[in-house]
Amino acid sequence: MAYFSLFYENPEQEETAKKQSQKQVYYRAKQKIQKKTYFVGSRMMVKEEAVDSSENLPSFFQDLNLDAIFLPWYDGAIPENIKELLFSFPHDTSIIAYRQEIYQDLEKPAVYLGFTEFRKGFTEAERLLNYRLQSDNPLQKGKYYLDAAILYYQTIKGLYYILKEHAVSTALTTLVPILAAYLERKDYYEFCLHAEDLKFKLEAIYCTLSIDGNVVKVSFQQSTEDYFGTVQKVFREGETGIPSISLFNQPVLNQFEGRLMSLVEKEYPKLCKEVLSFAAVSQPLVDEILMRLYRESDFYLSGHSLTERLKEKGFKLTYPEVQKQGTVNLQGICDIKLALTAGKAKEIALNNLLLQEDSQGAFITGVNQGGKTTFARSVGQTIYLGMLGMPVIANKAKLCHFDGIYTHFTVEENQLVNNGKLLEELHHLKEILMSAPDNCLYILNEMFSSTTAADTYELTNLLLPQMFQKSGTVLCVTHVPELARRRDKMTSLIASVREEDGYKRTYKIEPGEAVLSARAIDIALKYHLSGEQIKERMANGD
Template sequence: MRDLENDGLRELISTFSKTIFELNAFQDQLRKILVSNDAYQNNYLARGRMLDFASRYCSVIIEAVNGLNKKTILSKGLQRFVDYLHNYQESEKFLTLKTSVDDLKKELSTVHYCMLIKNGAIRVRKYENQPDISVDVRELFARFQQGNVQEYRHKLTEEPRAEHVEAAVLKLVATCYPNVFSDLNDFCMRNLEFIDPVIAQFSREVHFYLSWLGFIAPLKERGLPFCYPRLTSGADRLYDLNFFDLALAKSLGSENKPVTNDFTLEPPERILVVTGPNQGGKTTYARAFGQIHYLASLGLCVPGKEASLLLFDQIYTHFEREEDLSSLNGKLQDDLERLYDILSHATSKSLIVINEIFSSTTLSDAILLGNHMMDAIVKIGCPAICVTFIDELAIYGKETVSMMSTVDENDPTIRTFQIVRKPPDGLAYALHIASKYHLTYAQLSARLKQKM
């Protein structure tokens, strides 16, 4: 990933992988045609394309090796691939293919023919030094030219507009040059799969990394930070400074930036418990916590200016979902069954993300069940984050860190979306929100009196 952040190297790898990917797709299509019994499609036009693709493949391999020789590459993965390309370019397989392509193209360059088109019929014969009429035409009209004129000639694409006509003409030409076209047939049958499978696999897989850099480029332009985290497999200090939720950042468009937040877990701290008023960014915070760990496990740069993250074995999540009416289970039972499954499989190297659990039961039962859940997570010893309305979980013990979503000091109805390290205050600011929308008891009573 670090190597691919170099613009020159990324452009070279991107062009190479895209070309190989396209050629591989074309090769698959043509191979099916060339081994079929469909005479309409299996013709010299298709075989000529196979030669063109093989020629393009040889050129792109050579260009890639020459270009990569001029680049500084630090990653072992890319270094090994460059070494593989060097060895492949010098291999007997590639040299044989390149020689066959060059020889066949040289043979085909000797093919010259004439066409006589008359009354809807085409006749083909070898070229026998007939005069080139186009030369006479240019000389004739040159005398009328007065200075520079506008160019009206249109460049035709390589892809034919009337394939059946071209294929029929080539079939007639082949009768005039049987040896050359026999060599073309042999070449195609010998090289139905000329693309090296390792190179084809690289061209597919490297697109993931290139796509990631393309995805985050506009976010970086908006000033959002990304970093390569330190990865740990033990109970070390975990943190990320100024991280954010990628889905939210993408949805805000180019004009706005998401609020960034921090988290820190100093041993023996292992569990973040996030409380605070609704619509304050708690769920987004938990989602981002899982995102950065997953992205880091893939070797990608993650949101944040500095981070140290767990190299986990599994991520287990419990987010609220709609009740399944097809079963007889209630929401609480569903929560408990899902949680039991998570706690049964999680290890000390797992990551657990829990969002608003036990919201369907009474507060006393939710506290009781929540404490049992915390006991189990602490016993497992894995890092976790729990978004909850149960303030008591935030002060469970030395393993927990209380985080709170905050509101504007001057206007409690305004959410700052900042999640800070502080004890829970038990405030939902419901009265302030009701007042903002004129829904307090006093406001409703006054409106009703006006109607009476």
């Protein structure tokens, strides 16, 4: 069987991705506090317990809020066959180009409509075959098989002609002859013609229902109105409020439908026998390539839908230029989760990042609540989506190739693993260093915040050289400005403020020398929690 995938150019790339996806780093546990009530005598007591709230998602996926982007696509649970794509990074820039071309093809309305109709028809055909398995009436089983066979043929044929006319990507032009070969299989056309003929004859059967008290009389004859219309006139939902009925639209027939079906078999024995003989052959209607196309196309349609939502809000999207080595030049990026919740693009501050080819990364310092963590996330999201071949929010996006993204974001002390916060951080960082291949992006957010500034300085200086040894690029958000002042080949970025407006946060991250003050006093003043304000409130009895 020929190999085809919308994700990979060949099976070797797919196998590599599967292996890499299994080597991701996960949080050992993430806790949430759950309150439980119980009674001691007549007194109700409340007990707080730490419970595991972690999901089976790599730490980078959760830290970068990618779960908020992708989980809604899949109703909260990512399919196993998609995880190898989402949790791995292409080792070759040709894979990224391969996927970008597919997204660019989907921007053509005809191609997008073709895939939408393909998925709609395929989903309906799968439903019909599932009904066939559940049905206990042989003739109804046969009818579901006829409908599914015809629908598969029409769906594949429709996609074939659209792609033949409009597709230019390597993947979709490769798919065209595969679909053609499928449609041109020996006797397949005659098989579908036979199915359509039987379907037409079955659906040409008309009957008249006459209701006389508790007796329903059925007569078969040619009529301009089918029995569905006749029955619905009696049982329609209108001003009377009587609910309507739907016949032969579920796997198991009800008593009325079963009696009606037996009358059809008695009245048209030759046709029914022919339908049963046709369905007994049970020719496979699809193969693994078509099933795979059906599964994988959902990812691209969902991604296209996401980009269209962002465009409607006014965000500019571009396809990153990805080179094996080079600079990182991102202009006009932002956090996608914020972008999705924003009313318009102008409500969100856009940022830039420029890292030269010999750069080892950047320290991000500055005022508290100035957008440092959000900026780090936006960089990680942009690079990650770029590796998937998706267009990203940016005026310009030029990337060097990364073999992975590894993150460490500060978390609350976890009672579930019986370690202090610092020890748990060290365990997680050790696992990252052991698992990460060369040439990765590391995003570190406020490490070692449970220690003193001096200890954070020393521990960070011990950690970073090990990442640099693996040709890693590091984005480090830190509350210790001395780190940004004493390391070569690391860019210093700061969260800017408007001093004339009382150090108002602009949420812009710009190159600049790290400052000693994080301006936490501004936040305290905002919420009336400065030392003087607290004393005043206590004096007034507030």
